Amino acid sequence: MTTFMSRKDLFLLLGFTIVVLAMPIWLAPFGAGYPDLLQRFMIFGIFAVGFNILFGLTGYLSFGHAAFFGVGSYAAVWSFKLLTLDAIPAMIFAVVISGLFALVIGFLCLRRSGIYFSILTLAFAQMSYNLAYSVLTPITNGETGLQLTLADPRVLDAAMGQTFVGQPVPTLFGQQLGGYAGFYFCAGFLILAFFIAQRIAGSPFGMMLKAIKSNQTRMQFTGFNTRPYALSAFVISGMYAGLAGALLAVTDPLAGAERMQWTASGEVVLMTILGGVGTLVGPVIGAWIIKYFENILSALNDNILARFWSFLPDGVSDVVVKITSKFVGDGWHLTLGLAFVIVVIFLPGGIMEGVRRLAALFRRSGSSSPKTSARTQPAE
Amino acid sequence: MEKSNVVLHVADVHKRFGGLHALADIDLQVEEGKTHAIIGPNGAGKSTLLNVIIGKLAPTSGQVVFDGTVLTGRKPYQINQLGIARVFQTPEIFADLSVLHNVMIPALAKRDGMFTLNMLRALDSETGIRAEAEHMLEDVGMLGRREMLAGSLSRGDKRRMELAMCLIQHPRLLLLDEPTAGMSRHDTNTTIELLKKIKSRGMTKVIIEHDMHVVFSLADKISVLAQGRIIADGSPDEVRGNPKVQEAYLGGAH
Ligand SMILES: Nc1ncnc2c1ncn2[C@@H]1O[C@H](COP(=O)(O)OP(=O)(O)O)[C@@H](O)[C@H]1O
Ligand SMILES: [Mg+2]
Numbered sequence: 279m280t281t282f283m284s285r286k287d288l289f290l291l292l293g294f295t296i297v298v299l300a301m302p303i304w305l306a307p308f309g310a311g312y313p314d315l316l317q318r319f320m321i322f323g324i325f326a327v328g329f330n331i332l333f334g335l336t337g338y339l340s341f342g343h344a345a346f347f348g349v350g351s352y353a354a355v356w357s358f359k360l361l362t363l364d365a366i367p368a369m370i371f372a373v374v375i376s377g378l379f380a381l382v383i384g385f386l387c388l389r390r391s392g393i394y395f396s397i398l399t400l401a402f403a404q405m406s407y408n409l410a411y412s413v414l415t416p417i418t419n420g421e422t423g424l425q426l427t428l429a430d431p432r433v434l435d436a437a438m439g440q441t442f443v444g445q446p447v448p449t450l451f452g453q454q455l456g457g458y459a460g461f462y463f464c465a466g467f468l469i470l471a472f473f474i475a476q477r478i479a480g481s482p483f484g485m486m487l488k489a490i491k492s493n494q495t496r497m498q499f500t501g502f503n504t505r506p507y508a509l510s511a512f513v514i515s516g517m518y519a520g521l522a523g524a525l526l527a528v529t530d531p532l533a534g535a536e537r538m539q540w541t542a543s544g545e546v547v548l549m550t551i552l553g554g555v556g557t558l559v560g561p562v563i564g565a566w567i568i569k570y571f572e573n574i575l576s577a578l579n580d581n582i583l584a585r586f587w588s589f590l591p592d593g594v595s596d597v598v599v600k601i602t603s604k605f606v607g608d609g610w611h612l613t614l615g616l617a618f619v620i621v622v623i624f625l626p627g628g629i630m631e632g633v634r635r636l637a638a639l640f641r642r643s644g645s646s647s648p649k650t651s652a653r654t655q656p657a658e
Numbered sequence: 659m660e661k662s663n664v665v666l667h668v669a670d671v672h673k674r675f676g677g678l679h680a681l682a683d684i685d686l687q688v689e690e691g692k693t694h695a696i697i698g699p700n701g702a703g704k705s706t707l708l709n710v711i712i713g714k715l716a717p718t719s720g721q722v723v724f725d726g727t728v729l730t731g732r733k734p735y736q737i738n739q740l741g742i743a744r745v746f747q748t749p750e751i752f753a754d755l756s757v758l759h760n761v762m763i764p765a766l767a768k769r770d771g772m773f774t775l776n777m778l779r780a781l782d783s784e785t786g787i788r789a790e791a792e793h794m795l796e797d798v799g800m801l802g803r804r805e806m807l808a809g810s811l812s813r814g815d816k817r818r819m820e821l822a823m824c825l826i827q828h829p830r831l832l833l834l835d836e837p838t839a840g841m842s843r844h845d846t847n848t849t850i851e852l853l854k855k856i857k858s859r860g861m862t863k864v865i866i867e868h869d870m871h872v873v874f875s876l877a878d879k880i881s882v883l884a885q886g887r888i889i890a891d892g893s894p895d896e897v898r899g900n901p902k903v904q905e906a907y908l909g910g911a912h
Contacts, residue, residue: 283780284780284782477777477778477780478777478778480780480781480782481776481777481778481779481780481781482766482770482774482776482779482781482784483774483775483776483777483779484777484781485755485759485762485763485766485781486763486766488752488754488755489752489755489759489763491754492752492753492754492755493750493751493752493753495750496750496751496752497735497763498733498734498735498738499712499714499734499735499738499743499744499750500735500738500743500763500764500767500823500827501735501738501739501764501767501768501771501772501827502735502767502772502773503733503735503772503773504735506773507773510775510777
């Protein structure tokens with residue numbers, strides 16, 4: 279066991295598992311303990327964990343990962359339509375397809391590094407988005423989005439003699455995956471995704487990725503062909519994105535091209551940076567925070583705000599409502615942007631750096647050991 | 659001296675940067691197991707020569723042959739895998755990683771080759787490589803700093819660590835670009851001691867060095883480079899006595 283996983287990693291995984299599985303309980307007081315939102319926490323957590331393998335470990339900033347998310351969604355819905363309503367084949371199919379797609383896009387984009395790499399990924403993702411609306415309409419069903427119908431062939435289900443009444447929904451071994459079942463299904467995948475990311479970060483391969491981020495030139499003069507390493511990281515993160523996209527299709531079997539838009543690609547970048555680039559837990563926390571505030575803030579409107587500020591004198595409250603209304607509802611991105619700017623300026627390492635600083639503060643006040651020398655930063 | 663002893667042959671190499679003829683008609687033969695020093699004033703083309711050898715730069719014409727294999731046209735990682743390692747003029751290290759990991763990485767390159775997808779193996783289970791790296795760090799006197807972040811080391815320590823990163827690969831040919839430049843007197847002396855220690859290991863070395871004490875105490879053979887040309891080469895004594903060298907280089911320095 280000691281060589282399989284260090285004690286520290288094991289405790290982290292255990293703690294993470296408990297926190298995730300208990301989310302319906304501890305998030306209830308925050309008004310976020312309902313399945314729909316919890317599912318999204320899991321899905322975008324997976325997306326961010328995978329994105330961090332490319333961005334956080336390897337140092338390649340992709341602005342196009344929503345493309346793989348979208349491909350995962352489409353692939354899963356097609357699996358529901360053509361093969362079976364069971365979720366497992368859909369997940370496998372989605373991960374394979376998005377992995378292949380990432381292999382092609384990654385192969386092309388990784389001919390460049392730095393900002394040129396980022397621009398290339400952005401260009402390919404926008405191309406995919408536009409294709410989904412135009413040439414690829416037979417596959418994507420264009421603006422309407424790809425959805426399940428009673429007329430779908432579902433050859434495996436048909437062969438098994440299963441028939442459905444009413445609107446078809448994804449299942450797991452015959453059980454419907456709505457509500458909390460859907461949440462626990464997604465949670466299982468998040469924990470698995472986290473575990474795999476942990477293994478990767480703690481492997482020789484993971485160390486090579488970090489070394490590429492640190493000094494690619496030295497890597498090459500040390501005898502490593504860095505291209506396949508970066509490509510592997512790209513494909514793995516693409517598969518994570520595809521997995522997340524497929525889970526979204528499982529919980530809501532309607533795939534639309536807007537999932538591939540550049541704003542969706544940008545969102546996962548924000549999640550990772552907000553939480554802490556290069557840390558294991560950070561990106562997940564970033565994803566949760568962004569999805570939480572998106573949910574809370576975008577639901578607010580002028581009426582709610584007016585009630586909230588009603589203790590202020592009439593004239594003042596009108597002004598305050600007017601100002602704050604710009605930051606909620608559709609304007610919640612403004613709040614997100616502000617929060618992001620503040621974090622990046624004051625906590626460049628994201629929320630995880632804040633946690634580290636707090637921990638260091640406690641340790642310093644707790645014990646007076648002068649251990650301030652530069653020690654290696656453990657990768658959480 | 660027989661031809662068969664030559665392990666590195668830089669044959670008629672030219673390198674132009676636009677109008678600048680940085681290397682002109684360089685022909686250099688390095689013998690197996692020897693320490694070959696390259697000296698010359700700043701801007702003579704010494705670093706450029708090493709860059710051509712390890713594939714960082716392509717020569718404008720000519721080629722480099724290592725033990726019967728043509729290096730020219732190969733990628734830096736392929737050249738390294740053939741057994742050539744280099745210490746750079748400004749240390750090229752993994753500043754964000756620990757000293758220990760900095761030294762383990764080249765050892766893994768040597769063992770596993772240019773690419774391995776070993777992502778489900780635990781780094782902690784690489785006890786052999788770890789022990790090897792620790793041994794290497796002990797050799798260069800840096801075992802006590804193994805957990806430090808490489809970027810936080812002093813300049814001298816960075817250089818020594820980089821040397822350890824090269825030595826752990828047991829290269830057949832080691833290229834050293836001014837290994838003592840910018841070091842304190844103390845660091846310079848420890849580095850020289852270290853280089854003398856490796857000298858006795860029978861590794862072939864090409865060393866660029868400004869410090870004449872270092873050069874004359876280490877080198878078996880010296881080539882003098884000035885304005886991209888080799889103006890003299892021979893044993894330390896021959897080079898010291900060469901009037902052209904006195905004029906072009908040593909004259910000013912001594
Ligand atoms: N990549 C490059 N592009 C253009 N000029 C270069 C390049 N590298 C070196 N030079 C020039 O070539 C000459 C030799 O440089 P270099 O080999 O670094 O000298 P040395 O190491 O002997 O001090 C210098 O004039 C330098 O400016
Ligand atoms: Mg130089």
